[in-house]
Amino acid sequence: xxxxxxxxxxxxxxxxxxxxxxxxxxxxxxxxxxxxxxxxxxxxxxxxxxxxxxxxxxxxxxxxxxxxxxxxxxxxxxxxxxxxxxxxxxxxxxxxxxxxxxxxxxxxxxxxxxxxxxxxxxxxxxxxxxxxxxxxxxxxxxxxxxxxxxxxxxxxxxxxxxxxxxxxxxxxx
Amino acid sequence: xxxxxxxxxxxxxxxxxxxxxxxxxxxxxxxxxxxxxxxxxxxxxxxxxxxxxxxxxxxxxxxxxxxxxxxxxxxxxxxxxxxxxxxxxxxxxxxxxxxxxxxxxxxxxxxxxxxxxxxxxxxxxxxxxxxxxxxxxxxxxxxxxxxxxxxxxxxxxxxxxxxxxxxxxxxxxxxxxxxxxxxxxxxxxxxxxxxxxxxxxxxxxxxxxxxxxxxxxxxxxxxxxxxxxxxxxxxxxxxxxxxxxxxxxxxxxxxxxxxxxxxxxxxxxxxxxxxxxxxxxxxxxxxxxxxxxxxxxxxxxxxxxxxxxxxxxxxxxxxxxxxxxxxxxxxxxxxxxxxxxxxxxxxxxxxxxxxxxxxxxxxxxxxxxxxxxxxxxxxxxxxxxxxxxxxxxxxxxxxxxxxxxxxxxxxxxxxxxxxxxxxxxxxxxxxxxxxxxxxxxxxxxxxxxxxxxxxxxxxxxxxxxxxxxxxxxxxxxxxxxxxxxxxxxxxxxxxxxxxxxxxxxxxxxxxxxxxxxxxxxxxxxxxxxxxxxxxxxxxxxxxxxxxxxxxxxxxxxxxxxxxxxxxxxxxxxxxxxxxxxxxxxxxxxxxxxxxxxxxxxxxxxxxxxxxxxxxxxxxxxxxxxxxxxxxxxxxxxxxxxxxx
Numbered sequence: 001x002x003x004x005x006x007x008x009x010x011x012x013x014x015x016x017x018x019x020x021x022x023x024x025x026x027x028x029x030x031x032x033x034x035x036x037x038x039x040x041x042x043x044x045x046x047x048x049x050x051x052x053x054x055x056x057x058x059x060x061x062x063x064x065x066x067x068x069x070x071x072x073x074x075x076x077x078x079x080x081x082x083x084x085x086x087x088x089x090x091x092x093x094x095x096x097x098x099x100x101x102x103x104x105x106x107x108x109x110x111x112x113x114x115x116x117x118x119x120x121x122x123x124x125x126x127x128x129x130x131x132x133x134x135x136x137x138x139x140x141x142x143x144x145x146x147x148x149x150x151x152x153x154x155x156x157x158x159x160x161x162x163x164x165x166x167x168x169x170x171x172x173x
Numbered sequence: 174x175x176x177x178x179x180x181x182x183x184x185x186x187x188x189x190x191x192x193x194x195x196x197x198x199x200x201x202x203x204x205x206x207x208x209x210x211x212x213x214x215x216x217x218x219x220x221x222x223x224x225x226x227x228x229x230x231x232x233x234x235x236x237x238x239x240x241x242x243x244x245x246x247x248x249x250x251x252x253x254x255x256x257x258x259x260x261x262x263x264x265x266x267x268x269x270x271x272x273x274x275x276x277x278x279x280x281x282x283x284x285x286x287x288x289x290x291x292x293x294x295x296x297x298x299x300x301x302x303x304x305x306x307x308x309x310x311x312x313x314x315x316x317x318x319x320x321x322x323x324x325x326x327x328x329x330x331x332x333x334x335x336x337x338x339x340x341x342x343x344x345x346x347x348x349x350x351x352x353x354x355x356x357x358x359x360x361x362x363x364x365x366x367x368x369x370x371x372x373x374x375x376x377x378x379x380x381x382x383x384x385x386x387x388x389x390x391x392x393x394x395x396x397x398x399x400x401x402x403x404x405x406x407x408x409x410x411x412x413x414x415x416x417x418x419x420x421x422x423x424x425x426x427x428x429x430x431x432x433x434x435x436x437x438x439x440x441x442x443x444x445x446x447x448x449x450x451x452x453x454x455x456x457x458x459x460x461x462x463x464x465x466x467x468x469x470x471x472x473x474x475x476x477x478x479x480x481x482x483x484x485x486x487x488x489x490x491x492x493x494x495x496x497x498x499x500x501x502x503x504x505x506x507x508x509x510x511x512x513x514x515x516x517x518x519x520x521x522x523x524x525x526x527x528x529x530x531x532x533x534x535x536x537x538x539x540x541x542x543x544x545x546x547x548x549x550x551x552x553x554x555x556x557x558x559x560x561x562x563x564x565x566x567x568x569x570x571x572x573x574x575x576x577x578x579x580x581x582x583x584x585x586x587x588x589x590x591x592x593x594x595x596x597x598x599x600x601x602x603x604x605x606x607x608x609x610x611x612x613x614x615x616x617x618x619x620x621x622x623x624x625x626x627x628x629x630x631x632x633x634x635x636x637x638x639x640x641x642x643x644x645x646x647x648x649x650x651x652x653x654x655x656x657x658x659x660x661x662x663x664x665x666x667x668x669x670x671x672x673x674x675x676x677x678x679x680x681x682x683x684x685x686x687x688x689x690x691x692x693x694x695x696x697x698x699x700x701x702x703x704x705x706x707x708x709x710x711x712x713x714x715x716x717x718x719x720x721x722x723x724x725x726x727x728x729x730x731x732x733x734x735x736x737x738x739x740x741x742x743x744x745x746x747x748x749x750x751x752x753x754x755x756x757x758x759x760x761x762x763x764x765x766x767x768x769x770x771x772x773x774x775x776x777x778x779x780x781x782x783x784x785x786x787x788x789x790x791x792x793x794x795x796x797x798x799x800x801x802x803x804x805x806x807x808x809x810x811x812x813x814x815x816x817x
Contacts, residue, residue: 043388056371058387065376
């Protein structure tokens with residue numbers, strides 16, 4: 001049977017709604033999971049979620065636009081967020097930033113073409129005593145040096161390559 | 174958070190015990206009971222627990238300025254204009270959100286309060302594109318009024334001198350100018366809570382916040398039903414209707430054009446407000462003179478086609494009942510839903526498209542008139558329909574969308590060229606230097622002539638139902654409505670309850686079938702002893718309740734006929750009516766309409782001589798006949814709520 005991308009998204013959301021319930025308060029966990037699984041909350045996803053929770057799509061859009069961890073546009077598999085606030089700045093965030101841009105070939109606010117990385121600024125992540133600090137998805141890295149940046153990226157790339165391979169396998173089996 | 178030095182009496186109740194936003198705070202005492210003493214500016218008052226400071230002050234006659242607060246909407250507390258000093262509280266408090274739950278001492282106009290309010294206004298002005306001279310809301314702007322009241326004489330925090338947003342005018346009805354928005358979120362609460370349409374919401378965060386639509390799409394591309402209720406509640410010029418004043422003046426000034434105007438009942442009850450009169454004074458016949466003075470060639474009464482709508486829609490209902498009950502046709506969709514309100518029609522097209530077969534195929538009075546002016550009237554008076562410019566005065570912004578629907582061209586031309594709102598016409602008459610309240614009275618023009626009381630009450634919620642019942646009851650029972658209801662006032666369908674329900678039992682003795690529909694139904698024997706069920710809803714939030722009930726197979730699914738109006742209060746509360754609006758203002762306008770109804774000699778649509786005549790002369794195959802189907806009926810578009 002042909003399953004379109006929209007059908008699959010709808011089924012996924014239905015499963016999430018089943019798990020989190022139909023109340024308005026289920027919106028945040030559902031959005032977080034959709035963001036995690038799809039790297040974005042697409043306009044179609046917002047409308048399906050709104051329909052299932054009995055709220056208006058524009059309300060869902062309002063929430064998605066409010067939180068910087070939810071996005072309307074596709075983000076990379078790995079979102080690298082470098083802290084830009086004062087402690088990390090004094091601890092040498094600029095060098096880390098340059099290194100990240102060099103290694104990834106993208107600027108802050110951009111996503112790499114292969115969809116692997118998004119590079120973003122973050123405001124304080126509470127690691128002021130261990131700067132410069134950055135986040136890769138939900139993992140925290142502290143006292144980062146330019147050399148480490150290289151390692152972190154390489155590790156992510158290795159996993160990403162693996163996953164991409166598995167994904168292809170899965171589709172053909 | 175409780176200050177140690179605080180008076181123990183003024184300790185705030187935990188959040189869970191506060192009156193929830195959106196509910197009348199006065200609903201609380203039943204649960205908790207008792208009253209509480211509040212001292213506001215030295216005056217003492219006892220109020221039920223949970224009353225807000227704002228309400229208590231109002232009781233005392235103390236005015237606290239507000240901006241984001243609106244009597245029709247839930248409490249938001251976002252603008253902070255209503256800040257007051259509460260003894261024992263470290264910071265100023267918003268009077269609109271502060272529930273009185275313990276004895277309290279409030280000062281509403283200390284130096285601190287005045288200064289804070291002034292700062293709030295200064296801050297609002299610093300982000301407001303204040304082109305007051307050329308603004309549609311000049312002199313009717315709450316921000317302007319506040320600036321004046323608090324003596325703003327310079328821009329403390331600067332002034333917005335350049336636009337950040339383009340004016341969004343994709344919609345036929347509503348124009349959004351976000352540079353004038355002060356983020357009070359009244360439109361958001363109107364759209365989401367009051368109307369439950371859900372088009373507008375605050376998008377973004379912090380200083381990037383702006384009121385937007387889903388994915389910031391143009392208003393024309395989202396599920397907006399064009400009801401214009403957001404315009405009525407916008408404190409500034411950020412929302413307004415699409416204006417056609419210049420096009421109409423151009424047509425009036427063109428000697429080759431024959432410019433006619435039809436006027437709906439509700440604007441008559443509201444237009445006085447644009448001249449500063451108190452709500453509730455109808456200026457029907459003054460307006461006729463004023464319109465002729467302004468240059469309109471003919472002034473017609475939309476009530477004529479309101480009566481015609483009753484005949485067409487009533488006949489359709491009788492046919493549906495007959496086909497369902499006698500011919501046992503399973504395809505007949507009941508209950509029949511009214512189709513006069515274009516906001517409601519677009520609402521059902523978006524949200525309940527599966528119920529479109531239930532919507533009466535009869536056009537709204539505006540569109541019926543449009544089709545007749547460019548056919549019947551043009552023929553009768555030897556005017557080329559292409560030279561006719563047909564204007565309609567409506568209390569409604571959705572009528573602008575309706576007259577631009579592609580299917581509304583059954584005369585071979587655009588049936589209605591321009592729909593203007595009460596507000597726009599008020600401006601036009603003022604531009605023409607006409608002192609509306611003081612011009613002499615005059616009648617409507619023939620051949621459509623005056624109307625009946627039934628047409629007039631279309632303006633208030635329940636009006637279409639009352640008008641339809643006056644005719645249908647007489648048709649079937651052969652009795653006079655006056656015998657059943659005093660003065661033919663069918664009171665149960667009147668009033669502002671969100672949803673009204675009525676049952677009428679047809680007696681065992683029925684009358685003869687009136688000539689006008691004799692060819693459609695042979696007799697009434699099938700209706701003997703039947704109980705007909707009716708419902709009335711106003712505001713799309715109430716319509717939604719009814720539709721959900723029908724979906725679930727509840728009591729309303731057994732109704733035969735349901736009147737739905739898109740706006741709270743019906744057309745008198747329409748999105749094109751003068752600003753401001755409130756339950757009291759709408760009630761005053763409704764009173765004006767009902768007293769006008771009572772003054773008519775003929776009060777039933779089927780007794781309107783002009784209507785009877787048009788079935789003799791023009792629509793010769795009768796109600797719901799071939800010709801009336803072509804000109805007076807329409808079809809709908811299933812739009813759905815998903816946006817690509």
